[in-house]
Amino acid sequence: MKYLRINGNNGEFLNKESQYKLIDKIDKEDLLFLIDSAVEKEDFEIDPYDSEKIKNPAHQIIYENIYKKFDELLKNKNQLKDQVDNLYKDAFEKYSKSE
Template sequence: MDEITDDSIKNEAHKIIYKSIYSKFYNLLSNKKQFLDECDGLYKDALQKYKPKEEVTPSNDSIANPADKVELPKLEKFRASFYTKEKINQLLKVFEGDKKSSARGRKTRHRKSTP
């Protein structure tokens, strides 16, 4: 990648953009080994986390689908919670008299339909 020189680009805006892009690519290239090592580590962690329970080999005919042997992550069971009647009344009292949230206090206009 060519480094920018003042003679190569005449437009000042283009110089700023090129310098910014150049510095980002330069940082990316200089940290390439670190990025590759990080990717390898993430891949190995994922491989360990989702490896099959038992080794899948072509000679093991009892396995119809190799994915059946992968241990799936555990899902937390959802437990719903509900407001009590008292809590709902308490919540409604907070907004009582608020013009923006009170639909009961508004007068609605009905237009007469013409035939």
């Protein structure tokens, strides 16, 4: 499913109500929803940034910056999950042995 897309010369994002909104309307709750979705969902997709397809200069800037961060997150997703799992695994083992 596309969570970040270019549609009709505009950047858009999918919100938690499953509605596409213009990228310049994004707020911190929307970003948290997108981050959670990127980490948890296997079907998380984003359209690559293309300045030729986005005509609104504000949308270009916002979309490009958000795209870069999510692209980096998706590339490092497995590594980040492994780090979190190991952190909790170590804590779990430490406290379960003390009982």
